[in-house]
Amino acid sequence: MLEVHVDDRDTQIFQLMQAALAGEHVLLFSSGKPLVRLTPLAEPNHRTTGYHCLDISADELDAAFSPEVEAEVAALFNFHPGNAS
Secondary structure (H helix, E strand, C coil): CCCCCCCCCCCHHHHHHHHHHCCCCEEEEECCEEEEEECCCCCCCCCCCCHHHCCCCHHHHHHCCCHHHHHHHHHHCCCCHHHCC
8 A cells, every 4th residue: 555644735635635624526537537536534523413413401312212202103103012013
């Protein structure tokens, strides 16, 4: 495997790398044909979903999974555990 360390911020590869890290789709072409795609190895620092992004307390989240709520959801789907087939 060839490893290249990018330390010189004046190089074009560094700019391409920064663009890929920022979410840009970076393709490298030769003779009009795409040959290489630059993609980040790590996930972006921001997340669009997940508990830490919700504006809800732990108690509210726990209440959403109470037996009462489960029974209400089961009734909405007309599901009766004793009659599962």
